[in-house]
Amino acid sequence: MTTVMTETIYQDILIRDNFADTGQIPTTGTICASPDIIPYGRDVLGFEEMQQAMNRDLGKAFLTRGQPNNIYIRAKNIKPEPTHGTVEMYWAPPSLLLAPSQWGVIEAPSGGRLLPLVNGQRNQTIQAQEVCAASQAFEWMGSAAVDTNHYCLIAKVSTDDHHDPMPRSFATNVEFANWVANNPSVAWRNVDLVQKNTKTITRHLLIANLDPQPGTFRIEFEGRGVPNGAALRFTCSDTAAPVDWEGWLPGPDRQGWQRTRTDDFTLPGGLPDTGTTYTLTQDALPETAYVNATLYKVLDNNATDLERDLVEQMPAGFSSAPVKNLLRLGNYEVRVTS
Secondary structure, eight states: OOOOOOSEEOOSEEOOSSTTOSSEESOOSOSSBOTTEEEOTTOOOOHHHHHHTTTSOOOOOOOSTTSOEEEEEEEEEOSSSOBOEEEEEEEEOSBSSOOGGGOEEEOOTTSSSOEEEEOTTOOSOBOTTOEEEESSOEEEOOOTTOSSSOOEEEEEEEESSOOOOOOSOOSSHHHHHHHHHTOTTEEEEOEEEEETTOOEEEEEEEEOOOSSSOEEEEEEEEEESOOTTOEEEEEEOOTTSOEEEEEEOOOOOTTSOEEEEOOOEEEOTTOOOEEEEEEEEOSOOOTTOEEEEEEEEEOOTTOOHHHHHHHHHSOOOOSSSOTTSEEEEEEEEEEEEO
C-alpha cells in the first residue's frame, strides 16, 4: 500500500526542487525548477563557483541540437554525518507530466549511468553540511526526436542509505505525484530559457492521464514581470481529449503575481502521452519575466484517501475554486533572460 509520509526533514544528500527546498518531506513549491541541475552549454563551471552560488540559478539555455551541452549537478549533505553518493541523469520531451515511460538515459562521459559525488577536494566522502557535485559534467547532444532545444531534465542521487531503483511506470496519477513529493533524492528541471524581447513562444508539451478512469484537469498559470494582457492559448488536437482554451495574464495582484487558469477539461482514462500546444504572446517579453504552468487533477467525491492526504499536505490553487481539491502533477516554466 502506498502511503504519504508525515512532514519531516530528509537526512541525506539533498538535490533541491527549488530554492525554498531544505529537505522537507513532502516537498513544497514548484517541483520542476531545480537550481541544482545546471545546463551550461559548452562553458566550464568550476566547483567553487557552484558552491558560492547556491542561491543562484546558473543554468543556461540549451545549445542547438547536435552540439554537446555540459550539464552539472550539485547537492548538499544535510545528514549529520559523512556519507557517499552517486548521481544519474535522464531527459524527457517537454511535458506537463513527466511520466517515466518518456525518460531517456543521459550517459556519463566515460560510459554507464553513474557519476560519483565529490567535494571541493574531489574526495568522495561528503562531510555533514558539505556541498558536493558530480565528479564531472554530463555531456549531452540533445535528441532528434524533439523539435525544440528545450528538454526536461531529471537527476537522481543514490547514497549509502538511499539507493532505491528508479521506477519505470506508475499505475495512477496519485502514485506518481506521491513519489515526486516524497523523494528528496530526485530533482527535476523543466525550465525553458528564452531571450528578452521574444514576442511569441510556442511549445509542444506532452500530457497524459495515468489513471484507468477519466478525470478532470486544469492548468494554472502564474507569472511575474509580464506586460499586462499577454495572450495565452492551450490546445490539444487529440480527438480523445479535445481542448481549446484562450485567455490572458492579468495585471499583478498586491504581491506582484499575475494569475489565471484554463477551464477544466477531461482526459480519458489510460490516455498515453499525447501532444498539446502552449502559446504565450506579448509585444516584447522583458528580461526576468517568467510564467509557470502547473497541471492539476481536480478531485471529486470519488477521490481516494491517498489523493486527499497528499492534497491536504500540499494545498494548491489560487483561483476562486477550493484550494484543497487540486492534485499537483507537474510544472513547466518559461523564464526570460538577457
